[in-house]
Amino acid sequence: MHKNVSIGKHTIENAKKIAIFGHMSPDGDCIWAMLGLGKLLEKQKKNISYFVPNKPSKIFDFVKNIKRLKSNFDYKNYDLLIFVDFTGINRMGIISQVNPEYFEKKPIVIFDHHIGNGLEHGIVIKDVKSISTCEILFEYTYKRWPHLYDKEIATYFYLGISSDSGNFLFEEDHIRTFSNVVKLLKLGADKDLVVNNLIRKRSLNAIKFLQLLLNRIQQKQELLYTYYDEDELEKYNIDQEEAAYGLHIIQNIDGPQMVLLVRKIGNTIKWSLRAKNMEWESRSKGKIDCNKIAKALWWWGHRLAAWFAVPLNGDFEQQIPTIVHYINKIAKTQ
Ligand SMILES: [Mn+2]
Incomplete structure (x- = not known):
């Protein structure tokens, strides 16, 4: 204290x-x-x-x-x-x-x-x-x-x-x-x-939206990610908090050490990053620190969860792999 x-x-x-x-x-x-x-x-x-x-x-x-x-x-x-x-x-x-x-x-x-x-x-x-x-x-x-x-x-x-x-x-x-x-x-x-x-209550729309997020899952090295555009929430009549359910679900997928939910909100791309609390095996003995990654990308967080934002620069879906690559790089150098 x-x-x-x-x-x-x-x-x-x-x-x-x-x-x-x-x-x-x-x-x-x-x-x-x-x-x-x-x-x-x-x-x-x-x-x-x-x-x-x-x-x-x-x-x-x-x-x-x-x-x-x-x-x-x-x-x-x-x-x-x-x-x-x-x-x-x-x-x-x-x-x-x-x-x-x-x-x-x-x-x-x-x-x-x-x-x-x-x-x-x-x-x-x-x-x-x-x-x-x-x-x-x-x-x-x-x-x-x-x-x-x-x-x-x-x-x-x-x-x-x-x-x-x-x-x-x-x-x-x-x-x-x-x-x-x-x-x-x-x-x-x-x-x-x-x-x-x-815990035990989700709207049907939130589950349908989860389906959309699951269809978009990709894995790059230690990072599993999916994404949505804010405008898509309207179609499902849900808000960002309900959409975050997708992040909780993909966190349970075995294998990758980090999961990421990417959101286009206006002219900003927002990122929610979670790391699993395990040793970063094969590559280093240290643990992933989400806060360090987030700081390198401007935002804040905790060791196992962090948020950050970058300005939208051109096409949303094309910008995602660049950042994903960058996160993998920072995570490896920790
Ligand atoms: Mn809190």
């Missing part, structure tokens, strides 16, 4: 009117970190507003209070801004671009588990070894405010940990994660809510 933890506590406890922010295309960890922390603060009679740069995926419609997340920031006079699951101001999209000076002047606390630093003047409570922001928040808040915990808050943090760990598939520090999860279950976390709404 960061050395500023106690300052963070002081700053949070003194603030009365707080805005909590999530990142672009908020995922489960981000959404539940916002709502869990928010409810803990509301129970301390604080006035909390919730902001995300763009609307959460409809797969989160089942979440209690999801409607409280607004995508138009009001620039009101908040005592404190809290960013969760947050690395760079660029992940805030339009919210930070409209009035950057506003953010420079406000006290800021950041809870995060990504590699890299965000804002210059923020108090950063970061642990890159943690599987999820919800885990960091649970550890941070349960020590301080155990009496404020209820079933709803425990469920939010359970949801975030479950979601960022691929329902306990990806995490590395199993003992830490499972001991947190046991505590959350004892506090009333609703495991069935996760299973029924996130």
Whole structure:
């Protein structure tokens, strides 16, 4: 944990009117970190507003209070801004671009588990070894405010940990994660809510879209990849979060050490990279570090998962093999 933890506590406890922010295309960890922390603060009679740069995926419609997340920031006079699951101001999209000076002047606390630093003047409570922001928040808040915990808050943090760990598939520090999860279950976390709404539920359209992604799979050396154009989502009436199901499926394919989902979004090509947590056998003894690959291509991530973006340059489908080649090259030199 960061050395500023106690300052963070002081700053949070003194603030009365707080805005909590999530990142672009908020995922489960981000959404539940916002709502869990928010409810803990509301129970301390604080006035909390919730902001995300763009609307959460409809797969989160089942979440209690999801409607409280607004995508138009009001620039009101908040005592404190809290960013969760947050690395760079660029992940805030339009919210930070409209009035950057506003953010420079406000006290800021950041809870995060990504590699890299965000804002210059923020108090950063970061642990890159943690599987999820919800885990960091649970550890941070349960020590301080155990009496404020209820079933709803425990469920939010359970949801975030479950979601960022691929329902306990990806995490590395199993003992830490499972001991947190046991505590959350004892506090009333609703495991069935996760299973029924996130794990065992897909729309028929999402499955048909998966079929499209599977038809496009290619393998180049250690990398298995597939792709889509944002415009194709409309035909299937699904959003990017639903389309990401394809990445979870291809991750299970035996053989290649990395999987990649490539998306054309406007004039940008976005890449989601995952590495399997195995030795990079035949070629080197080291493990693949997705974050290093992503950094070489400009973005951020974790060791086993990373995201990056490059400008679209000519034909989308023709540009993919060039980047794929580049990733294989960087991975080999690690
Ligand atoms: Mn996260």
